[in-house]
Amino acid sequence: MYTQRFLTLKSFLSTSRIYYSRKMSxxxxxxxxxxxxxxxxxxxxxxxxxxxxxxxxxxxxxxxxxxxxxxxxxxxxxxxxxxxxxxxxxxxxxxxxxxxxxxxxxxxxxxxxxxxxxxxxxxxxxxxxxxxxxxxxxxxxxxxxxxxxxxxxxxxxxxxxxxxxxxxxxxxxxxxxxxxxxxxxxxxxxxxxxxxxxxxxxxxxxxxxxxxxxxxxxxxxxxxxxxxxxxxxxxxxxxxxxxxxxxxxxxxxxxxxxxxxxxxxxxxxxxxxxxxxxxxxxxxxxxxxxxxxxxxPVLEHRRDDIYKIIQLEKGLISPDSQESFSFAQKTILSSQAFLCTQHSFAFTNIRCVVPGHVLVASKRIAKRLEDLSADEISDLFQTVVKVQRVMETVHGANSSTICVQDGKCAGQTVPHVHVHILPRKSGDFDRNDDIYQELANHDRDDSIIRPPEEMVEEATLLRKYFYLK
Missing domain, CATH: 3.60.110.10 (Carbon-nitrogen hydrolase)
Structure with missing residues (x-):
């Protein structure tokens, strides 16, 4: 079983120095x-x-x-x-x-x-x-x-x-x-x-x-x-x-x-x-x-506190926005989100099954995938791929588990379409598929709730990979 279910802030910042691990190819x-x-x-x-x-x-x-x-x-x-x-x-x-x-x-x-x-x-x-x-x-x-x-x-x-x-x-x-x-x-x-x-x-x-x-x-x-x-x-x-x-x-x-x-x-x-x-x-x-x-690692050394050049793509908003996001009946603060597109947003997770476990949700509240429009579905999964790439880079991973629990019987506990992105490493679980059992149970485990300041710090670091500041 994977024993370290979520990163401390110190260890997270340490892993941010590890880039996507490739063979000398x-x-x-x-x-x-x-x-x-x-x-x-x-x-x-x-x-x-x-x-x-x-x-x-x-x-x-x-x-x-x-x-x-x-x-x-x-x-x-x-x-x-x-x-x-x-x-x-x-x-x-x-x-x-x-x-x-x-x-x-x-x-x-x-x-x-x-x-x-x-x-x-x-x-x-x-x-x-x-x-x-x-x-x-x-x-x-x-x-x-x-x-x-x-x-x-x-x-x-x-x-x-x-x-x-x-x-x-x-x-x-x-x-x-x-x-x-x-x-x-x-x-x-x-x-x-x-x-x-x-x-x-x-x-x-x-x-x-x-x-x-x-x-x-x-x-x-x-x-x-x-x-x-x-x-x-x-x-x-x-x-x-x-x-x-x-x-x-x-x-x-x-x-x-x-x-x-x-x-x-x-x-x-x-x-x-x-x-x-x-x-x-x-x-x-x-x-x-x-x-x-x-x-x-020059990308990490940019003085975001001194200068900013923010890219505003189609459907993309500034990371400094004061906007908050609805996640079913919950509110996700802008400080905990690290990417927002036209129809989706990505945010840090209060309960992590593995280091780097983050979520991407539709901006419009919809219970099931079938409730989303074609444009919303396309935007959602394009955002997932973009976030997956960055999470693997940050955590030195070469694989990811991507999971959608679409409906209550599938384990969905928050009635709002969202995608779990979990960076994977060799040997992170004794049996590779144990991650699905952990994912099914993690919402009921209050021992792994992260402090808000840690989630904000993680979002701030991740935001640098999506926005030029």
């Missing part, structure tokens, strides 16, 4: 560099060759640069060449992934859309495709490059035709770890990278088409800074060379490790070197990330 990836033009067929052939080469070299995933679909010569051509996400070019990419059993990062795809005035616009999309040939994530570029330096022949105003994205996308679980998605100019806004790290990212990606001028000045230093401050690998697939008479890209595709060391890079553009495609092969070592973060 490595994953081989490919990172492509190319010179896109307005010839989509030619660009696709380059992508095919890069994917083929990466597959031959046993890569699990390949990262391609921004605008790997095309770089147009003028604005109207850009709109003419754009497609929807179910168009023929995306289907080619999906087929490539499936054929070569390769995950693809399509670093910048021009998605055609219409604004509220029915005007044709574009989204600059970073798309992740799994090895089964399915799109698993789409990020639309948040920060648009509007820069004019006439004396350097730079006049780019992305916002003329591109619609800015509206949300930060959750990091994507891939064979090489949790990948946080960004595009090119996003590199200059460190808040985005910090938020992705707080959401669990092990890798930050910046597929780019940096100009020659800005690339020479800032490319490497920015990539290394993002890696160091967030203790993440940074992968930056780059466009290279002359795309047309008006556009030149810097190149220097690069991978930086979480200590800030450049572990692989390709050439920068030179007028004496013709356009070329190249593939960089590197190994991502997840164990190195864990070691660096344990040795120097």
């Amino acid at each position: 490595k994953c081989t990836i490919g990172v492509g560099q190319m010179t896109s033009t307005n010839n989509k067929e030619e660009n696709l052939n380059v992508v095919k060759r890069l994917v083929q080469e990466a597959a031959d070299k046993k890569a699990k995933m390949i990262f391609l640069p921004e605008a790997c679909d095309y770089l147009a010569t003028h604005r109207e051509e850009a709109k003419t060449l754009a497609e929807q996400l179910n168009g023929p070019l995306i289907k080619e990419y999906l087929n490539l992934a499936k054929t070569f059993k390769m995950w693809l990062s399509i670093g910048g795809f021009h998605e055609i859309v219409k604004d509220k005035n029915d005007t044709v616009k574009l989204n600059n999309c970073h798309i992740i495709i799994n090895d089964q040939g399915n799109i698993v994530s789409v990020y639309r570029k948040l920060h648009l490059f509007d820069v004019s330096i006439p004396e350097r022949n730079i006049n780019l105003k992305e916002s003329d035709d591109v619609v800015p994205g509206k949300e930060i996308v959750e990091p994507v679980q891939t064979p090489c770890g949790l990948v946080g998605l960004a595009i090119c100019y996003d590199l200059r806004f460190p808040e985005l990278s910090v938020l992705l790290r707080k959401k669990g990212a092990s890798i930050l990606t910046f597929p780019s088409a940096f100009t020659q001028l800005t690339g020479q000045a800032h490319w490497e230093v920015l990539l290394r800074a993002r890696a160091i401050e967030n203790q993440c690998y940074v992968i930056a697939a780059a466009q290279y060379g002359n795309h047309n008479k008006k556009r030149v890209s810097f190149g220097q595709t690069m991978v930086v490790d979480p200590w800030g060391k450049v572990i692989g890079e390709l050439k920068t553009y030179s007028e004496n070197v013709p356009k070329d495609e190249e593939l960089l092969m590197v190994d991502i070592d997840l164990g190195l990330i864990d070691k660096i973060r344990m040795d120097m």
Whole structure:
């Protein structure tokens, strides 16, 4: 039987230094560099060759640069060449992934859309495709490059035709770890990278088409800074060379490790070197990330008492809100909650079966799952997965028991839909399934009631993993 049913505050704070325990595993990836033009067929052939080469070299995933679909010569051509996400070019990419059993990062795809005035616009999309040939994530570029330096022949105003994205996308679980998605100019806004790290990212990606001028000045230093401050690998697939008479890209595709060391890079553009495609092969070592973060836990050292930068996602409220939550006839104070979404909230538990046992409940009082709408159910379980990931990270666990007691006969003692999340470790119970008996009995065991101040302290620590402050 597991004897320590809940953590003291001291032991909880100690376990917060333990990050998700992984074996010292490595994953081989490919990172492509190319010179896109307005010839989509030619660009696709380059992508095919890069994917083929990466597959031959046993890569699990390949990262391609921004605008790997095309770089147009003028604005109207850009709109003419754009497609929807179910168009023929995306289907080619999906087929490539499936054929070569390769995950693809399509670093910048021009998605055609219409604004509220029915005007044709574009989204600059970073798309992740799994090895089964399915799109698993789409990020639309948040920060648009509007820069004019006439004396350097730079006049780019992305916002003329591109619609800015509206949300930060959750990091994507891939064979090489949790990948946080960004595009090119996003590199200059460190808040985005910090938020992705707080959401669990092990890798930050910046597929780019940096100009020659800005690339020479800032490319490497920015990539290394993002890696160091967030203790993440940074992968930056780059466009290279002359795309047309008006556009030149810097190149220097690069991978930086979480200590800030450049572990692989390709050439920068030179007028004496013709356009070329190249593939960089590197190994991502997840164990190195864990070691660096344990040795120097910078995320825990942020001065929340001095400065705050709070992310307000769709459906997400500030952790400083004075709002309280109804849990059947009980009241959960905002100080004991650590995450609130549009339809759900997560909070610390007064009786814990194992360390890190927390609850996620629907915001609207509903007795059974069947009483929730489809949107509420979707939000509830997406929140559960998000919380599960963090609880395993905090408690050094590699598994979780997720349980819903849906109705009185199933053991539900609080008539309000809620999900139990219990981080699991090898040997935490003599018999693995004993946890269900403990869960059934724990609400009647007053000896394990936790003091309110301990629950508040735990919620305060957990909140740091969901909100940038």
